[in-house]
Amino acid sequence: MKNKSDQIVIFDTTLRDGEQSPGASMTIEEKVQMAHQLKRLGVNVIEAGFPVISDGDFKAVSEIARQVKGPTICALARAVDNDIEAAAKALSEAENKRIHVFIATSDIHMEHKLKMTREQVVLRAVSAVKKARSYVTDVEFSAEDAARTDLDFLVHIIEAVVDAGATTVNIPDTVGYATPSEFGQLIKALKTRVRNIEQAVISVHCHNDLGLATANSLAAVANGARQVECTVNGIGERSGNCALEEIVMALKTRHDKFAIETDINTRELVNSSKMVEEVTGIHVQPNKAIVGRNSFAHEAGIHQHGVIANRATYEIMRAEDVGFESNEIVLGKHSGRHAIRLWLDKNKITLNEDEITELSNKVKALSDTQKQISDSDVFAILNQSQGDNVVSVDATQYLGSKRW
Ligand SMILES: CC(=O)SCCNC(=O)CCNC(=O)[C@H](O)C(C)(C)COP(=O)(O)OP(=O)(O)OC[C@H]1O[C@@H](n2cnc3c(N)ncnc32)[C@H](O)[C@@H]1OP(=O)(O)O
Numbered sequence: 001m002k003n004k005s006d007q008i009v010i011f012d013t014t015l016r017d018g019e020q021s022p023g024a025s026m027t028i029e030e031k032v033q034m035a036h037q038l039k040r041l042g043v044n045v046i047e048a049g050f051p052v053i054s055d056g057d058f059k060a061v062s063e064i065a066r067q068v069k070g071p072t073i074c075a076l077a078r079a080v081d082n083d084i085e086a087a088a089k090a091l092s093e094a095e096n097k098r099i100h101v102f103i104a105t106s107d108i109h110m111e112h113k114l115k116m117t118r119e120q121v122v123l124r125a126v127s128a129v130k131k132a133r134s135y136v137t138d139v140e141f142s143a144e145d146a147a148r149t150d151l152d153f154l155v156h157i158i159e160a161v162v163d164a165g166a167t168t169v170n171i172p173d174t175v176g177y178a179t180p181s182e183f184g185q186l187i188k189a190l191k192t193r194v195r196n197i198e199q200a201v202i203s204v205h206c207h208n209d210l211g212l213a214t215a216n217s218l219a220a221v222a223n224g225a226r227q228v229e230c231t232v233n234g235i236g237e238r239s240g241n242c243a244l245e246e247i248v249m250a251l252k253t254r255h256d257k258f259a260i261e262t263d264i265n266t267r268e269l270v271n272s273s274k275m276v277e278e279v280t281g282i283h284v285q286p287n288k289a290i291v292g293r294n295s296f297a298h299e300a301g302i303h304q305h306g307v308i309a310n311r312a313t314y315e316i317m318r319a320e321d322v323g324f325e326s327n328e329i330v331l332g333k334h335s336g337r338h339a340i341r342l343w344l345d346k347n348k349i350t351l352n353e354d355e356i357t358e359l360s361n362k363v364k365a366l367s368d369t370q371k372q373i374s375d376s377d378v379f380a381i382l383n384q385s386q387g388d389n390v391v392s393v394d395a396t397q398y399l400g401s402k403r404w
Pocket residue numbers: 017020050052053054077078079080102103104113114144174237
């Protein structure tokens with residue numbers, strides 16, 4: 001990392017919070033394979049798991065700690081001695097290690113779930129951080145449900161854990177309740193009010209219940225957060241977490257606004273996304289920002305015309321920069337003649353303007369009866385038109401579709 005002010009720590013929790021998505025459980029081998037990919041992607045911290053929860057998770061964290069050198073390997077623990085001991089043990093072979101302890105700080109969680117008073121929670125948090133510090137120098141503390149926590153109490157507990165040795169303090173919006181302006185203001189308030197805040201990195205961990213996880217994380221960064229917790233494809237509890245690919249590409253694309261760097265090799269984003277789809281069986285929707293298959297695809301004629309003239313008319317990022325081979329011009333109901341001309345050029349077919357118009361009309365007519373148009377559909381149209389001497393091509397070589 002360069003320096004704290006213009007760099008952000010990308011803390012990937014695909015293997016911990018991401019794995020908490022119903023149905024996303026991974027085997028030890030899958031977690032290790034994913035951790036190697038996260039290293040290729042360039043994440044700074046890999047939250048490899050929660051060692052106390054099962055033998056499998058303990059082994060997965062230990063194996064990742066043993067095999068994956070370079071990034072910091074992090075293990076989660078409740079503010080419970082046994083959890084912290086398990087985390088320390090699982091991390092023993094890590095080159096760079098972090099123990100992440102958490103306890104809830106909102107009144108609703110403390111009263112109904114933990115059945116603890118504010119004072120008891122502070123004492124438990126301080127003692128957990130001290131215990132974690134007895135094993136490692138890099139300790140993260142999370143105030144679970146921070147976004148719904150009384151601000152004075154949050155300031156107080158953060159000061160206490162930083163005094164106890166926490167090197168990163170994480171402010172989760174555990175239930176995805178905050179709005180960007182509120183969350184940005186919360187980070188700003190902590191930066192000004194927490195006496196010893198300069199001794200720790202401020203981190204955020206936003207959930208996506210209202211679809212605001214990335215927006216809230218960005219607002220936090222704009223107000224001084226320097227670690228963002230996120231997951232590939234945004235998987236995680238309920239509606240998931242801030243998506244790694246979204247926060248990284250937002251910071252890269254809007255460098256003019258944020259002036260923040262990450263260490264992420266963005267060309268590995270699509271590979272990482274595909275690996276998460278494979279190991280979890282959870283597929284991203286086509287319109288998923290950055291890694292969805294429609295993110296750089298254009299079907300509407302006016303857009304296609306613009307993109308053919310200059311990609312920047314309708315693309316704010318380059319498909320190649322996130323790991324796709326290229327952008328796509330997709331033929332369909334909304335396509336116009338500029339796209340048809342491009343398709344013909346690519347396939348080395350020459351038609352006159354009347355024939356191009358006729359082909360365009362036939363593509364539109366076919367699109368009224370089916371959802372998607374493949375290359376072989378277009379060749380079939382051309383072959384049907386053979387009698388009218390439009391063109392003669394052998395469509396059999398194009399059977400199957402490039403896109404669909
Ligand atoms: C916001 C988050 O994502 S937090 C992380 C969530 N992840 C997980 O829960 C991982 C999977 N969890 C598990 O396997 C289990 O819940 C375990 C192993 C952690 C605990 O299992 P159990 O002992 O059976 O307890 P159970 O899950 O029913 O209840 C949670 C217990 O942890 C306590 N607890 C919850 N959070 C904390 C905390 N941060 N610090 C201390 N204690 C906590 C609860 O008060 C409750 O204690 P109780 O049993 O004395 O009532």
